[in-house]
Amino acid sequence: MIGELDVARIRKDFPILERRVHDRPLVYLDSSNTSQKPRQVIDRVSEFYERHNANLYRGVYELSEEATAMFEDARARLAQFIGASDPGSVIFNRGTTESTNLVAHGYARKVLRPGDEILLTEMEHHSNLVPWQFAAQATGATLRFIPLAEDGTLDLSGLESLLTERTKLLGVSGMSNVLGTMPPLERLAAAAHAVGAVIVVDGAQLVPHATVDVQALDIDFLTISGHKMLGPTASGGLYGRRELLERMDPFLGGGEMILEVYPDRSTFKAPPWKFEAGTMNIAEEIGLAAAIEYLEELGMRAVRRHEQEITAYAIARLTEAGATVFGPRDVEQRGGAVSFWFKDIHPHDLAQILDQEGVCIRAGHHCAQPLMRVLGVPATARASFYIYNSNDEVDALVGALERAEAIFGA
Amino acid sequence: MALEELYKEVILDHYKNPRNKRDLPGGELSCALNNPLCGDQITIHAHLDDGRMAEVTFEGSGCSISQASASMMTEAVTGRSLEEAKRLAGEFRGMMEGAVEPDEASLGDLVALKGVVKYPVRIKCAVLAWDAFQEAVSGPGQT
Ligand SMILES: Cc1ncc(COP(=O)(O)O)c(C=O)c1O
Numbered sequence: 001m002i003g004e005l006d007v008a009r010i011r012k013d014f015p016i017l018e019r020r021v022h023d024r025p026l027v028y029l030d031s032s033n034t035s036q037k038p039r040q041v042i043d044r045v046s047e048f049y050e051r052h053n054a055n056l057y058r059g060v061y062e063l064s065e066e067a068t069a070m071f072e073d074a075r076a077r078l079a080q081f082i083g084a085s086d087p088g089s090v091i092f093n094r095g096t097t098e099s100t101n102l103v104a105h106g107y108a109r110k111v112l113r114p115g116d117e118i119l120l121t122e123m124e125h126h127s128n129l130v131p132w133q134f135a136a137q138a139t140g141a142t143l144r145f146i147p148l149a150e151d152g153t154l155d156l157s158g159l160e161s162l163l164t165e166r167t168k169l170l171g172v173s174g175m176s177n178v179l180g181t182m183p184p185l186e187r188l189a190a191a192a193h194a195v196g197a198v199i200v201v202d203g204a205q206l207v208p209h210a211t212v213d214v215q216a217l218d219i220d221f222l223t224i225s226g227h228k229m230l231g232p233t234a235s236g237g238l239y240g241r242r243e244l245l246e247r248m249d250p251f252l253g254g255g256e257m258i259l260e261v262y263p264d265r266s267t268f269k270a271p272p273w274k275f276e277a278g279t280m281n282i283a284e285e286i287g288l289a290a291a292i293e294y295l296e297e298l299g300m301r302a303v304r305r306h307e308q309e310i311t312a313y314a315i316a317r318l319t320e321a322g323a324t325v326f327g328p329r330d331v332e333q334r335g336g337a338v339s340f341w342f343k344d345i346h347p348h349d350l351a352q353i354l355d356q357e358g359v360c361i362r363a364g365h366h367c368a369q370p371l372m373r374v375l376g377v378p379a380t381a382r383a384s385f386y387i388y389n390s391n392d393e394v395d396a397l398v399g400a401l402e403r404a405e406a407i408f409g410a
Numbered sequence: 411m412a413l414e415e416l417y418k419e420v421i422l423d424h425y426k427n428p429r430n431k432r433d434l435p436g437g438e439l440s441c442a443l444n445n446p447l448c449g450d451q452i453t454i455h456a457h458l459d460d461g462r463m464a465e466v467t468f469e470g471s472g473c474s475i476s477q478a479s480a481s482m483m484t485e486a487v488t489g490r491s492l493e494e495a496k497r498l499a500g501e502f503r504g505m506m507e508g509a510v511e512p513d514e515a516s517l518g519d520l521v522a523l524k525g526v527v528k529y530p531v532r533i534k535c536a537v538l539a540w541d542a543f544q545e546a547v548s549g550p551g552q553t
Contacts, residue, residue, distance in 0.1 A: 348448045348473035349417075352529065356413050364448050378449035378471055407417050408474075 024358030032384035083213030114140030174206025179327030480539035
């Protein structure tokens with residue numbers, strides 16, 4: 001038992017953790033990529049298909065009413081999980097990438113004018129960069145970037161010159177998927193609002209691993225990827241401040257998002273439904289509700305504390321083994337995505353050798369090519385942790401690194 | 411398959427002591443490619459003299475498989491006629507697709523890369539240098 005989580009008990013809820021790869025126990029250290037799913041989530045999805053499956057809103061029959069109620073209940077759960085008092089401020093979709101594109105299309109394209117600026121950071125995931133490039137190209141706005149400091153935190157010393165009255169939107173990751181860095185969101189939100197900009201927080205990594213309260217932090221938009229927080233793939237969505245959602249243009253047009261349709265024009269439902277066109281990811285969002293229940297039962301504070309402990313242990317063990325660890329050392333300022341470089345063995349080679357030992361890590365640019373350039377590496381190896389990981393698995397990782405070292409004679 | 415079969419001695423040797431890894435001023439053919447999946451980058455330079463690959467060099471960075479494959483390739487094609495070099499590239503690709511049983515006589519050290527076939531994500535690493543070579547020798551200015 002580490003922190004306040006009973007990892008041995010938790011592991012029993014995850015069927016996949018019983019399997020072996022290459023005849024070794026599975027050591028899954030890639031939860032920043034996608035998390036594993038507990039039995040409770042898998043069962044909820046199965047139960048939906050076995051007992052309640054129907055399309056939403058359309059049916060005037062029991063099944064459809066049940067499906068609709070379950071779906072809307074999932075929305076309320078997700079809203080509550082992130083501290084939003086109004087379930088209607090949560091739009092369901094496939095997750096962070098779709099959410100960022102929705103804000104870029106429905107909000108940014110509508111409000112940006114030539115000369116306006118979008119402020120991002122040097123550590124953003126491509127999904128919190130490319131949609132803004134589209135929006136900037138379409139509107140004549142310019143992209144600017146908050147630099148990274150030596151220690152892997154954001155360098156906010158020049159914030160006043162970067163965040164000005166020209167800035168209309170600040171986009172920042174709540175937790176870097178490469179460095180683990182957790183920027184001071186409350187401070188950034190206040191600074192953005194002071195110049196009249198909105199703040200869009202990429203919550204792909206933050207929401208699964210820490211308590212988030214959009215109202216306390218005063219965040220305007222928050223993106224959520226359900227598959228990284230024990231939920232099904234293609235679950236999650238976007239939180240948006242109600243008055244901003246009202247102003248936004250729809251993104252996808254089609255069934256369910258409309259009120260009245262004429263041959264040449266249409267009127268639309270109110271948010272969130274205005275942004276939910278066509279048949280939705282019903283089973284996935286209902287499964288996400290089960291994931292949220294699971295996390296809430298553990299308590300997000302305990303989740304965070306557990307990850308801080310295992311991250312501190314991993315940073316210490318990796319450093320001891322001769323690896324260069326990127327990102328902040330202080331686990332108060334970071335999450336459990338730990339990128340490293342080991343003795344000039346290319347991350348791809350490393351990941352391959354580790355796989356043979358049953359250890360799954362990610363190798364590559366982690367969808368953050370600009371950040372790789374800032375760090376001066378072509379790629380990194382990354383281990384990332386979640387509620388079901390133990391210090392023993394960190395030891396297995398370090399043991400496998402020694403095997404790689406033996407093969408490469410590094 | 412044991413990892414040692416993937417990371418054969420000869421592959422590690424080419425990786426640690428790459429052959430012909432340098433710029434080639436005056437090389438009239440070149441092509442740079444990268445593998446976005448893992449950040450491997452390879453630039454191939456070649457100098458043709460009277461229809462023969464007089465000199466072939468590479469520059470770049472990446473994993474052991476991509477770098478070793480590039481190093482071996484420069485050795486394998488140097489001295490061959492353009493036609494032979496292209497045929498060899500085809501043969502190597504065939505081996506990587508698992509379609510052709512490699513012929514050690516023509517492929518030489520490159521046969522060591524056969525083990526990569528079992529690791530689909532790594533095949534791209536192994537063929538990157540060959541893709542660059544093929545583009546270089548069939549690019550503009552080349553008939
Ligand atoms: C920080 C960050 N942002 C965005 C994404 C994209 O999330 P998704 O693929 O769920 O849309 C990820 C996932 O890798 C991420 O780690």
